[in-house]
Amino acid sequence: MSIPNAQRVRTVLTGVKPTGKPHLGNYLGAMLPALELARSHRALLFIADYHALTDLEEARTVRAETYEVAAAWLAAGLDPENVTFYRQSDIPEVFELFWLLSCATPKGMMNRAHAYKAMVEANIQLKRDPDYGVGMGLFAYPVLMASDILLFDVDVVPVGRDQSQHVEMARDIAQRFNNEVGDVLKVPELVLAAEPEPVLGLDGRKMSKSYDNTIPLFASRDELWRLLRRYKTDSSAADAPKDPDANGLFRIYAAFAAPADVVATRAALAAGALTWGGLKERTLEALDAVLAPLRQRYQALLEDKPQIDRILADGARRARPFAEATMRRVRRAVGVGV
Numbered sequence: 001m002s003i004p005n006a007q008r009v010r011t012v013l014t015g016v017k018p019t020g021k022p023h024l025g026n027y028l029g030a031m032l033p034a035l036e037l038a039r040s041h042r043a044l045l046f047i048a049d050y051h052a053l054t055d056l057e058e059a060r061t062v063r064a065e066t067y068e069v070a071a072a073w074l075a076a077g078l079d080p081e082n083v084t085f086y087r088q089s090d091i092p093e094v095f096e097l098f099w100l101l102s103c104a105t106p107k108g109m110m111n112r113a114h115a116y117k118a119m120v121e122a123n124i125q126l127k128r129d130p131d132y133g134v135g136m137g138l139f140a141y142p143v144l145m146a147s148d149i150l151l152f153d154v155d156v157v158p159v160g161r162d163q164s165q166h167v168e169m170a171r172d173i174a175q176r177f178n179n180e181v182g183d184v185l186k187v188p189e190l191v192l193a194a195e196p197e198p199v200l201g202l203d204g205r206k207m208s209k210s211y212d213n214t215i216p217l218f219a220s221r222d223e224l225w226r227l228l229r230r231y232k233t234d235s236s237a238a239d240a241p242k243d244p245d246a247n248g249l250f251r252i253y254a255a256f257a258a259p260a261d262v263v264a265t266r267a268a269l270a271a272g273a274l275t276w277g278g279l280k281e282r283t284l285e286a287l288d289a290v291l292a293p294l295r296q297r298y299q300a301l302l303e304d305k306p307q308i309d310r311i312l313a314d315g316a317r318r319a320r321p322f323a324e325a326t327m328r329r330v331r332r333a334v335g336v337g338v
Contacts, residue, residue: 012041018065023214025199025207071301086315093323098147146170181333200248233276257286
């Protein structure tokens with residue numbers, strides 16, 4: 001399975017939790033950059049369905065949301081012929097490696113994980129036991145993420161700054177494991193993804209489900225228009241010059257419109273020849289021109305879940321030989337199996 005070093009294509013891995021429907025901020029800030037990176041790397045993209053189970057109260061939604069996130073990426077342009085696209089739960093070696101890494105990972109490292117520390121601090125503020133409501137799934141989450149990464153000899157893991165701790169921990173875990181049993185795990189390179197200017201939501205804050213200010217990626221044309229009409233702008237007079245960058249609406253328009261139209265629209269706003277309402281109308285047309293075909297593809301995929309299952313199963317079939325090769329090395333190193 002190895003590729004000669006002179007010809008070796010670097011491997012990049014991305015994981016996506018199946019939680020909620022994607023919005024324009026996800027599409028512009030995460031999906032499109034990941035798909036672009038896949039053009040120059042051996043790319044693996046997995047749906048982290050077991051990661052989504054840290055809250056079992058939401059477990060009943062995981063299957064449906066797994067289909068939704070798979071359909072979203074496929075509709076957005078993921079080519080399963082070029083990207084190894086799979087469900088985490090279809091790779092049993094992930095969980096075997098998770099246990100072996102857990103045995104070599106000090107508890108003190110997990111105490112420093114951001115999600116765990118945040119829960120402890122919240123409990124202390126509420127004068128509760130520091131570990132109130134903390135399950136082992138949440139506590140050991142970074143080890144499972146390390147297993148996702150280390151199983152596939154990944155070269156590059158691109159993440160935003162807020163997620164960098166997970167990759168830093170995966171690197172530390174791999175180095176500790178190698179120090180104990182020999183050089184069997186590749187230590188991945190952490191690459192901080194370029195932080196794009198945030199896509200602003202309906203209320204002017206960063207577009208986020210937690211703020212309830214999103215524009216869903218696959219909203220209907222009518223729903224897009226209803227949301228755009230609510231988009232926060234200032235109260236400039238209709239013929240007053242307007243700063244195109246005064247709110248996030250123009251950036252959304254510019255991400256979807258033709259370059260020549262973007263230039264003309266910027267000039268019209270600056271000259272007072274276009275109202276904010278007019279920009280909303282132009283944004284609707286630009287969005288719908290790009291998103292309507294994606295929306296149709298997304299709906300067609302959700303109506304054919306066996307097709308999604310086949311795509312993900314084929315991705316798992318292609319991923320497992322790499323996982324099996326890693327586990328053969330690891331088992332020999334720790335002295336288990338044959």
